[in-house]
Amino acid sequence: MSFSGEMKRRTPIYALFAVLALAAAGGQWMLTRARPAAADHSTVVARIAVPASKAEVPSNRPPGYRPQVATGVVDYHGNAAGVACMTCHSTRTPNLKNGIAGVVPKDFHQGLAYAHGGQSCLSCHHADDYGSLRLADGRKAAFSEAQLLCAQCHGPQTRDYLHGSHGGMNGYWDKTKGARTRNTCTDCHDPHAPAYPQWTPVFAPRDGGARQQATREAAHAETPNASHHD
Amino acid sequence: MIETPAQNPEPANEGGMTRRTALKALGATLGAAAFAQAIAPLTEWTDNLTIDEYLQKHYKEMSPVDMAMVIARLQTETKEETGVDVHIGDYRPQPGVKFGYALNLSVCVGCRRCAKACHIENNHDRPSGNSYIRVLEMQKGSLDLAKGRVNYDHAVPDKEKFYMPVQCQQCDKPPCVSVCPVEATWKEKDGIVVVDYNWCIGCRYCEAACPYHARRFNWTKPQVPAAEINPDQGYLSNRLRPQGVMEKCTFCLHRSRQGKLPACLEACPTGARVFGNLLDPESEIRWVLQNKRVFVLKEDVGTQPSFFYFFDE
Amino acid sequence: MSNTASAALARHGTSYARFLWKAVRDATDGSAWFYAWMILLTSLALVGLHAWAVQVRDGLVVTGMSDHVSWGLYIANFTFMVGLAAGGVMMVIPAYLYHDHEMHDLTIVGELLAVAAIVMSLCFVVVDMGRPERFWHLIPGIGRFNWPFSMLTWDVIVLNGYLALNLHICGYLLYMRFLGRKPSPRWYLPFVYLSIFWAISIHTVTAFLYSGLGGRPLWNTALLAPRFLVTAFIAGPALIVVLLFVLRRLGGVPIGPKPVQVLVNIVRVTLLINLLMVASELFTELYSGGSHTASGHYLFFGLDGAHALVPWIWSAVGMGVVSALMFLRPGVVARPVWLTVACALAFAGIWIEKGMGLIVPAFIPSTLHEIVEYSPSLVEWQIMAGIWAFGLLVLTVALKIALPILRQPHGEETAATSDCVVTEQPKARATHA
Numbered sequence A: 001m002s003f004s005g006e007m008k009r010r011t012p013i014y015a016l017f018a019v020l021a022l023a024a025a026g027g028q029w030m031l032t033r034a035r036p037a038a039a040d041h042s043t044v045v046a047r048i049a050v051p052a053s054k055a056e057v058p059s060n061r062p063p064g065y066r067p068q069v070a071t072g073v074v075d076y077h078g079n080a081a082g083v084a085c086m087t088c089h090s091t092r093t094p095n096l097k098n099g100i101a102g103v104v105p106k107d108f109h110q111g112l113a114y115a116h117g118g119q120s121c122l123s124c125h126h127a128d129d130y131g132s133l134r135l136a137d138g139r140k141a142a143f144s145e146a147q148l149l150c151a152q153c154h155g156p157q158t159r160d161y162l163h164g165s166h167g168g169m170n171g172y173w174d175k176t177k178g179a180r181t182r183n184t185c186t187d188c189h190d191p192h193a194p195a196y197p198q199w200t201p202v203f204a205p206r207d208g209g210a211r212q213q214a215t216r217e218a219a220h221a222e223t224p225n226a227s228h229h230d
Numbered sequence B: 001m002i003e004t005p006a007q008n009p010e011p012a013n014e015g016g017m018t019r020r021t022a023l024k025a026l027g028a029t030l031g032a033a034a035f036a037q038a039i040a041p042l043t044e045w046t047d048n049l050t051i052d053e054y055l056q057k058h059y060k061e062m063s064p065v066d067m068a069m070v071i072a073r074l075q076t077e078t079k080e081e082t083g084v085d086v087h088i089g090d091y092r093p094q095p096g097v098k099f100g101y102a103l104n105l106s107v108c109v110g111c112r113r114c115a116k117a118c119h120i121e122n123n124h125d126r127p128s129g130n131s132y133i134r135v136l137e138m139q140k141g142s143l144d145l146a147k148g149r150v151n152y153d154h155a156v157p158d159k160e161k162f163y164m165p166v167q168c169q170q171c172d173k174p175p176c177v178s179v180c181p182v183e184a185t186w187k188e189k190d191g192i193v194v195v196d197y198n199w200c201i202g203c204r205y206c207e208a209a210c211p212y213h214a215r216r217f218n219w220t221k222p223q224v225p226a227a228e229i230n231p232d233q234g235y236l237s238n239r240l241r242p243q244g245v246m247e248k249c250t251f252c253l254h255r256s257r258q259g260k261l262p263a264c265l266e267a268c269p270t271g272a273r274v275f276g277n278l279l280d281p282e283s284e285i286r287w288v289l290q291n292k293r294v295f296v297l298k299e300d301v302g303t304q305p306s307f308f309y310f311f312d313e
Numbered sequence C: 001m002s003n004t005a006s007a008a009l010a011r012h013g014t015s016y017a018r019f020l021w022k023a024v025r026d027a028t029d030g031s032a033w034f035y036a037w038m039i040l041l042t043s044l045a046l047v048g049l050h051a052w053a054v055q056v057r058d059g060l061v062v063t064g065m066s067d068h069v070s071w072g073l074y075i076a077n078f079t080f081m082v083g084l085a086a087g088g089v090m091m092v093i094p095a096y097l098y099h100d101h102e103m104h105d106l107t108i109v110g111e112l113l114a115v116a117a118i119v120m121s122l123c124f125v126v127v128d129m130g131r132p133e134r135f136w137h138l139i140p141g142i143g144r145f146n147w148p149f150s151m152l153t154w155d156v157i158v159l160n161g162y163l164a165l166n167l168h169i170c171g172y173l174l175y176m177r178f179l180g181r182k183p184s185p186r187w188y189l190p191f192v193y194l195s196i197f198w199a200i201s202i203h204t205v206t207a208f209l210y211s212g213l214g215g216r217p218l219w220n221t222a223l224l225a226p227r228f229l230v231t232a233f234i235a236g237p238a239l240i241v242v243l244l245f246v247l248r249r250l251g252g253v254p255i256g257p258k259p260v261q262v263l264v265n266i267v268r269v270t271l272l273i274n275l276l277m278v279a280s281e282l283f284t285e286l287y288s289g290g291s292h293t294a295s296g297h298y299l300f301f302g303l304d305g306a307h308a309l310v311p312w313i314w315s316a317v318g319m320g321v322v323s324a325l326m327f328l329r330p331g332v333v334a335r336p337v338w339l340t341v342a343c344a345l346a347f348a349g350i351w352i353e354k355g356m357g358l359i360v361p362a363f364i365p366s367t368l369h370e371i372v373e374y375s376p377s378l379v380e381w382q383i384m385a386g387i388w389a390f391g392l393l394v395l396t397v398a399l400k401i402a403l404p405i406l407r408q409p410h411g412e413e414t415a416a417t418s419d420c421v422v423t424e425q426p427k428a429r430a431t432h433a
Helices: A003-034 A044-047 A087-088 A141-153 A155-162 A209-221 B019-038 B040-048 B064-082 B115-120 B177-180 B205-209 B263-267 B282-289 C004-027 C034-056 C073-097 C107-128 C132-140 C151-179 C185-211 C225-252 C258-286 C292-301 C308-328 C338-358 C379-406 C419-424
Strands: A068-074 A078-083 B087-089 B097-103 B133-138 B159-167 B185-187 B193-195 B215-217 B233-234 B246-248 B273-277 B307-310
Touching: A078 A087, A141 A155, A155 B246, A209 B097, B019 B040, B019 C034, B064 B087, B087 B097, B097 B205, B097 B282, B115 B263, B159 C185, B177 B185, B177 B205, B193 B205, B193 B246, B205 B215, B205 B233, B263 B273, B282 B307, B307 C151, C004 C151, C004 C379, C034 C379, C073 C107, C073 C185, C073 C225, C073 C258, C073 C338, C073 C379, C107 C132, C107 C151, C107 C185, C107 C379, C151 C379, C185 C225, C225 C258, C225 C379, C258 C292, C258 C308, C258 C338, C292 C308
Parallel strands: B087 B233, B097 B307
Antiparallel strands: A068 A078, B097 B273, B133 B159, B185 B193, B215 B246
């Protein structure tokens, strides 16, 4: 068989290979085009960052607030007379062991419920100035900035709070239309025993269906040996 | 035996009236009287039905003038019936807004204050304690709704339980909208599925179709004491509904379409609820969807809800 | 309009009016038993009407329904009635498709049953509506008709179409009989053939109403439409057999054993197929389990202490089995009492299975898996009794009007049976039935 004869016979096969190669190339080209651009996550990361301004988290104390112990006595102006923390604490040596494992001193601070991770009182209260709070690196923080202390350890909750999924809000979802009010951490969590308290549920369902289920559940509970149908 | 007249000749005529005819006439008269007596209760019902209300057009076909007249009529009727001056607004979807709602199951304590707030905000029937929100006490470790209970009565949260409020999911593929024979319910541009209470015929097909028990039917005329009526009302949301029509959660569109938070969210003491505009990349709801592991209920049914659930841990 | 056409219209106008008047007279004339029956039905219908008026005034709160079980007795009966209407066509198939001449003249019984059943199903829908006065919202063009998305709109079309179809067929045949003329095939035959397919469609569409709902697993099965059709072809023929017996006994209609045999043959098969389908459902519940079988579990075995429907469904299954065995007995056609009992059992069994045994359990447990049971209130039973009575009224009146056709044996036209011809019309032309 001559070479040109061979070529003629094999032309269909060569043509097929050419078509397949073109199809593969075309498909490859189409795939690269059709693939969507990878999502840009860099801006998302930036949004999780800690707030630049402490003012983003509202406070439930006016700036410059320093706590006082209530004495139950009023001064001659009629204002409740209080005792500054340093009045007593300046006479004593700070005891770093107080508060650890939940043990509070038997005298003073009676009735204080303390259940906050078993830390020393002086983890959060400043040993040199009991009228201020103490950040983890030893710096002072004002009582009106108490939420900074929470944020030091409870990062996820702080992050969630800043993004609206913890702690609730009142007002407007659309901040261009109106204001929004938030609680601060200590509005809901007692800083000394911050575990969220239990609630009594309100508004029990009283529609016919709920009542029917309640009756059946009660009957079921009374006869625990009743045969089950499931 | 059934006889034909040919086989049972009529008795002799007496002045054109036969006994049979007389008896028939008597029977017919008695029947008519019985009929009138039977339908007598209907006369007590038509008190509330005016021609304007009967012939009212569908919401989507009303011009602004029609709408204004309808609202004026409704406000007047409410004033006459309850003595309360209400304001009914026709709040329209805002452009560039699609609402999303998320619920933090790690934070919800099951206090049901959201259900109560809904009840008050939406002028729900007081005797039945109706609310669009139903809170389920679920077993930890399981998302099986069959293990959920609504009748829990103890201090919450119980350590072994978590709490899941369920309300209308404002689905993107709402089965309730497809089945309505008269288009009394439809999905608006901002994602809220609404009901035109003056168009609904009360067939309850949508209630059968909804996979989330989100729809409520007015089995009777809702009763709200005048002092407790919420006067800030929307035509498609919390105005006083008539008897015999369907209703559902509208994400408080009379509030949310003005930029305000829904009543359930404001009532939540723990902040388990997150609401906002899904189309705004800076919104809290978008952050939740992108950073929390969200899921939806009954995803396999294919309804594509706009209501998301998530746990913190 | 041409002279001949307008003259024909004028003639028909007056004779049709006379036909209607005669129909009214036929419907209000009879023996003492007939009057007693009609008065009983009317009283029941009025009781139902009153109950409905109370329901319209006070709202559907007077029923046993709730947001958990939002469809109940009314829709259960509606579903059953649509099936009965579809089953009425069962006589048409052998008569017209297979040229069974003995059956031919009796098909009007099935068609009139279909008319009464459709009227009843429409009544059940109206009493279930929260705002029945807003029915006009359904009218295309005037209201907003959500076709083709809502299966209810398809149902509205096919049910009303089926009603119109059967009214036309029966009305035309009766009117022609009244005029003493032979019915012209082109005015009723195409409609008859259409009604065969249309009957299948009404019940398939009704099944699709339910089977298209993904949130209701008990309904969301491909088997639902076939089950509906099979049960329709049990209940329909069973009732027609009883109607034929009644007509033979009380109406003096000569009915041989063949039409009854045809119907019995159909029911023998469909009863068994239905039992197979029930078994198929049971297997799926028991074998696969999981929460989407909860409704089936509730229906057949109860769930978490709730078991109100268990006796119902097993009674229905028992009735199905017993009636199947009774139907299978050779020579059952020659035993009218046995056959009537078997028909009654089959009919009642299907009513339970399709009505309370299908509509209600789909809502239990609810979509949030709350188990809330349902039992109809007195108002619901009264309205149901009222609509049944009204339907029987319609059927009695219709059959009474149709008696002259039914009494006339195939191929014979005598002066004795064509009474209307003698009194109302000039001498009729020689006709062949």
